[in-house]
Amino acid sequence: MPRHILDESRIHPAVREAVAQNHRDIVEEVSAAVDAHDIVVVGMAQNPSPKKARKLLDAAGLKYQYLEYGSYFNTWRRRNALKLWTGWPTFPMVFVKRQLVGGASDLEKLVASGELKKLLGRG
Template structure:
C-alpha cells in the first residue's frame, strides 16, 4: 500500500515544525493508548458508528479501550490530525494490537469471516 504524502522537501522549512506539532498531543494520546491496550476504539459523540462498534464488542464480551474526541460540532479540527496520521477518513478507528483494522464495517467483516476472534487469540498467545 502506498499513500501519497507531501514530501518534506516540498514543505517550506519555516512551517515544518508547525506541521509536526499540529495536535501532536491528541495523536500522542492515541498512540499511547494503542501501545498500552490490545484493542482500542477511537470515536466521537453523536456518531452512531462508534456506538455500534462498541455494542458489537460488548456483545462479544471483548474488552477494549475507548477514546472519544468531540462531536460533529466540536473538536473536528483536532480529529483531522488523527485522520492525517492514520489515513483513515472516518470514525471509529479500531486498532487491534497496534494495527488499524478500519471502522465498524471492517470490524463486522472480520467477525463474519471468523478472522476477528483469531486476531484476538493470537494477541493473547503473544502476551
Template sequence: MNRQILATEKIHSHIREQIAGSHLDIVQEVQKAIATHQLVVVGMAQNPFPRYARKLLDAAGIPYRYLQYGSYLSGWRRRTALKMWTGWPTFPMIFANGMLIGGTSELQALVKNGELQHLLV
C-alpha cells in the same frame, strides 16, 4: 501500499515544525492507547458508528479501550490530526494489536468471520 503524503522537501522549512506539532497530543494519546491495549476504538459523540462498533464488541464479550474526541460540533480540528496520521477518513478508527483494521463495517466483517479473534492473539 504507499500512501500519498506530501514530501518533506516540498514543505517550506519555516512551517515543518508547525505541521509536525499540530495536535500532536491527540496522536500521541492514541499511540499510547494502542501500545497498551489489544483493541482500541477511537470515536466521537453523536456519531452512531462508534456506538454500533462498541455494541458489537460488547455483545461478543471482547474488551476494548474507547477514546472519544469531540462531536460533530466540536473537536473536528483535533480529529483531523488523527485522520492525517492514519489515512482513515471516518470514525471510528479501530486498532487491533496496534494495527488499524478500519471502521465499523470492517470490524463487523472481522467479527463475523472470526478473524478478529486471531488478530487479538
C-alpha cells in the same frame, strides 16, 4: 500499496515545525492507547458508528479502550489530525493489536469471519 504523503523535503523549513506539532497531543494520546491495549476504538459523540463498534465488541465479550473526541459540533480540527495521521477518513477508527482495521463495518466483517479472534491470537 503505500499511502501517498507529502515528503518533508517538499515542506518549507519555516513551516515544518508547525506541521509536525499540529495537534500532536491527540495523536500521541491515541498512539499510546494503541500501544497499551489490544483493541482501541476512537470515536466521537453523536455518531452511531462508534456506538455500533462498541456494541459489537461488547457482544463478543472483548475488552477495549474507548477514546472519544468531541462531537459533530466541536473538536473537528483535533479529530482531523487523527485522520491525517492514520489516513482513515471516518470514525470510528478501530485498532487491533496496534493495527488499524478500519471502522465499524470493517470490524463487523472481522467478527463475522472469525478473523478478529485470529488477530487477537484467540482463534
